[in-house]
Amino acid sequence: AMAPGIGGFGGLYPFGDSYLVAGTDGVGTKLKLAFEMSKHDTIGIDLVAMSVNDIVTSGAKPMFFLDYFATSHLDVDIAEQVIKGIVEGCRQSDCALLGGETAEMPDFYAPGEYDLSGFAVGSVKKDAVIDGSRIAAGDAVVGLPSTGVHSNGFSLVRKILAKSGRSLSDELPGAGHSPLTIGHALLAPTKIYVEQVLDIIAKGGVKGIAHITGGGFTDNIPRVFPEGLAAEVRVGSWTVPPIFKWLKEAGNVEEAEMFRTFNMGIGMVLIMEQMAAEQILKGDEPAFLLGQVINGEGVVYK
Template sequence: MKQPLSYRDAGVDIAAGDQLVENIKPFAKRTMRPEVLGDLGGFGALVEISRKYRNPVLVSGTDGVGTKLKLAFAWDKHDTVGIDLVAMSVNDILVQGAEPLFFLDYFACGKLDVARATDVIKGIAAGCEQSGCALIGGETAEMPGMYPEGEYDLAGFAVGVVEKDQVINGRNIAAGDVVLGLASDGAHANGYSLIRKILDRAKPDLDAPFDGGKTLREAVIAPTRLYAKPVLQVLKKFEIKGMAHITGGGITENLPRVLPENLMAQIDAAAWEMPKLFQWLQQQGQVDTQEMYRTFNCGIGLIAVVSPEVAEQVAALFAELGETVYRLGAIRERNGSEHQTQIV
């Protein structure tokens, strides 16, 4: 007689999955919003739209963390990649004027390490708290043979809501408008295939003092900044005509996504100092300056385009709310086929 087999014998531990759900419940509970109906663990999550909206439009976004996860595996650092996961989607929907409502995650691995997965999802909950977004559920998939030992993948999506007549789409941007930039907290979650190649080439001492008391390791793995709370506060008082989340493609490729075809952004490279991390990456990788601008955020995590009449007030309010703000340049008429963003 052959030995009876169980799901656990095949590599899937249901008890471990149940334990993970219990571990994360208190962290998810802290993110709850009054619109959420029911508790974590149902087959689907129920969320009603607040009655404060007259003509609500739902805005959704989805993303992952990319190859930054390879550094999390190598450095056994799992408590902040969840923040990255939330930020990559929440910042995307935010730039259309949406207030983040809820977030769901997908965590996949070959063999579930409950402690490691708990760290990851604690980070997801922290990102949701930072952005005022409810973590209402997700999926944990244990799939033997699909992933190398000790590795996992992350994906997630966010849903937000905005009044239909307040959707930010860039259509009102005009020549003469001012381009403001909000500082990033590092490389966020983009360009890590190049970062890892540079680290392999340079072989630096990752734990040596590097910048402002941080080690190089800490600077490289720093999580993505979430801009939801300050941006939503500014929108209560001022019109922002267009916003861009500076992710893959950098300033060069992301800002044109919100500009009318007949306009371009003239950005002054001297308006801000490229942070030390990016200076180090450029030097060690001998990366061309324009390649830097279209690969990394180079210190600017989010861009807002406003009319010149309110630019100083908007910048002052962002600063009051804790953001570092730069006046990057201005919008002008586009000549022929020139690129919609020039950094000079």
């Protein structure tokens, strides 16, 4: 009764003629950067993003969100900043902040630190659920741009930072006309794809959607693919943001590891009929044709 959704990004629960789709996630060690930069007003956007971006992959419209905020001793100023971000994330994803829990747990967290988890529920009509089952060879692989590292890979980011000798307040090399610090580039809030993805779905022809989180293209795209099919991705078919170039160089990270850890500039991948993809690629919102579905396994980089 739980299927479809095995291997998908949100859990599906049948309810009348709909599925309720639920997702939970935290923001991981990206929090450490927020602590170091004493900037707490966007990490709540990341928190909402991680869960709602998961559930929208089923075609579900997010309905409500709940948060859990845990700290040793409540700092009201910090908590207000965090909540401000959560409220903004809920606004961007058009869902209600239905509740939350603030837990004061002495001796659990270092002074000034906290952890966050979030939980989102959406719904989709059973006959409209997107589960990848209709994906076929020849379908288009379309990518939607990310705003940066989003909320995954920060354990590696922190290692690279330490190794590089750079500080968070140093300017990011290669940022060009819009100079920004490494810290601000890394802390940029995760893009919330809800509105854009639901719009694309409404136009028809979407067969599968992958939220590119920890594991990058390599691990996340195959989660929605039927057996025997692979995604052929042309490296160079989209713009890789400067932060990834810097991380690769500063950390001397192999390309394969970059693609297995980071989103590389694409936070959401849609598998679509070619005709439908053409319409999206001509639209106002930026989208890239990354490649196509072929016979095979996993992701084939070209």
